[in-house]
Amino acid sequence: MEPTARQRAALGIICDTFTPGDGQTLPSATELGSVDTVFEILRRNPRAAERKQLTTLLDLWDMRVTGFLLGTRARRFSTLTPAEREQVLLRLGDSRLPLKRILFQALKQAALLSYNVTPGPTGSHPLWKAIDYPGPPGALASAPAPPLPVVRPTAATTMSCDVVVVGSGAGGGTAAAVLAAAGLDVIVLERGNYYDDRDFGRGELDALLALYAPGPPATSEGQITLVAGTCLGGGTVVNWSTALPTPDDVRAEWAGLGVPQFAEDEYTAALQAVTRRLGVNDRHSPLSARDSVLERGATALGWDIDTLPRNVGDACDAGVECGRCPYGCRVGAKQSVTKTWLADAAAHGARLVVDADVRRIDVKHGRAEGVSATSSTGAPIEVRARAVVVAAGAVQTPALLRRSGLANKNIGRYLRLHPAAAVFGVFDEPIRPWEGGMQARISREHRDLDGNGYGVIYETGPIHPGMGVGFMNWRGAADYRANLLELHKSVALGVITRDRDHGSVRIDKDGEPVVSYRLSDYDRRHLHTGITGAAQILEAAGARRIYSGHQAGPSYRPGRSGSHAEFAAACAAAGYEPGQCAMGALHIMGSARMGGTPGMSAVDPDGATWDVPNVVVADASCFPTASGVNPMVSIEAIAYMNATRLAARLR
Secondary structure (H helix, E strand, O other): OOOOHHHHHHHHHHHHHHOOOOOOOOOOHHHHOHHHHHHHHHHHOOOHHHHHHHHHHHHHHOOHHHHHHHOOOOOOHHHOOHHHHHHHHHHHHHOOOHHHHHHHHHHHHHHHHHHHHOOOOOOOOHHHHHOOOOOOOOOOOOOOOOOOOEEOOOOOEEEEEEEEEEOOOHHHHHHHHHHHHOOOOEEEEOOOOOOOHHHOOOOHHHHHHHHEOOOOOEOOOOOOEEOOEOOOOOHHHHOOOEOOOOOHHHHHHHHOOOOHHHHOHHHHHHHHHHHHHHOOEOOOOOOOHHHHHHHHHHHHHOOOOEEOOEOEOOOOOOOHHHHOHHHOOOOOOEOOOOOOHHHHHHHOOOEEEOOOEEEEEEEEOOEEEEEEEEOOOOOEEEEEEEEEEEOOOOOHHHHHHHHOOOOOOOOOOOEEOOOEEEEEEEOOOOOOOOOOOOOOEEEOOOOOOOOOOOOEEEEOOOOOOOHHHHHOOOOOHHHHHHHHHOHHHEEEEEEEEOOOOOEEEEEOOOOOEEEEOOOOHHHHHHHHHHHHHHHHHHHHOOOOEEEEOEOOOOEEEOOOEOOHHHHHHHHHHHOOOOOOEOOEEOOOEOOOOEOOOOOOOOEOOOOEEOOOOOEEEOOHHHOOOOOOOOOHHHHHHHHHHHHHHHHHHHO
């Protein structure tokens, strides 16, 4: 997609309204060159309809007729003063009409993300210097060559095996290792490419383009930003290394939905096997400045606080390097599936194929006979197999099953997202939130708000200039610039909601997934409790200013202006409808859930689809309900269990 001059000009003036610079420290968006970054990110979006929507909007943006919709009385946007343009955008963000708010959020996300991650003409964004952010360190000279042998088809390719595994993340990598160790011939197909230690350290923009999924970028209602990995190793390459087992009460709930082994020794053994292979430990969870805020605040309130176990080795510094780990671990300390399960699978003869986008499972007479994929250059890839393991993630897995003609009504239903929001606390002392162990502390004070195990947990995470955008509001250029310039003194305290109610995944006419999700009243109340609770923690820890991600801009200065009670009331009034509060989903689950009957689940207790018995799902799609904790260990344990059962059947 090559933008026209009209489209480029329209996007430039929109981005310059969001980030006009200050004439001194910070450049404008067009001076920085971030408009090109927006188009670069947009080109990756696999949904043609979404790309078309934006280009059509840009074609119309600076026309008089559009002025009526924007409230400018038919004046073209380009003829307005900077202050008037800013008011146009704020009216969109504050509108009572969801469609206008969603439009604002899409423009805001594109403009601010691209601005914060674009290095600019000099290769070093002036913002980075202003907040003492180090910028990209570059590749580590001592990093070894990537050790795994991979295949990159460049021409029409046909292969055969016992089991083809679609996806190489937490689920696919684990399943491949189990199946290969059982003596089966295994091929793993990964849509992304293979990156290892020496490929990391090139900055946020490079990592976002190489390691993260190109889409869908958000739910169709525009309420929640979606984040997922897409490379060999999937999300385990970029996640925050938090390694928590499935809680006992969640296991009991899952067992009650017709999968009894979740409450039995079989699943316990799977959890133990995963914990051992990942080297899970709490020896590398020292307090960072970020986590010391969480611990200090929770302790002052008398609330629960605990150390988080992590899947990292002794090379982890839990400091500067660790903070960069959401963009790949340069020192090789994170025990991702590329370091563990995929290495095991390769050692047992599994073949790892990258740049292979699986479009269809080939089903004949009720049995899968293999899969059809294409490379990024259009080369067809055919893999014949006795069984198919689908582990493409909870967005892509149901899409693949639907594209392949599977008809069970529950495929794509029961999607959970762990809706996450953040409350920002600004302190007098430097925090440098991009440094320190990625996650070292957790508070479960409000994990059970209803007596049924549903509520919120509190965690922090490394916040880089681009990464923080998804959870921040925009109340005008000056206000946003002030927040950016205080980022080095800020903590984003994360509120992660265990959602009881669900959304769905369907496919569009091109077979691409469309995610639908509206936060229910029930889950909204829990999220609100979490946001007010996070503010309590930050206040108790000594924050001098506290603000949420609500577009309406609730904030207060403890002991100086406003109060916690007023902040809580302002957050409630600001609302949690689409476009009203910035939210993200880093844990995507449940869209092909396991269960006891085809009437209430997409796959059976073996993980096999009800429609086609030799298609087995082995990723977060399988979760019967939300896990309530970071899901990596649970995903791998389910994959281990389902693959073990499949291996027994094939033998």
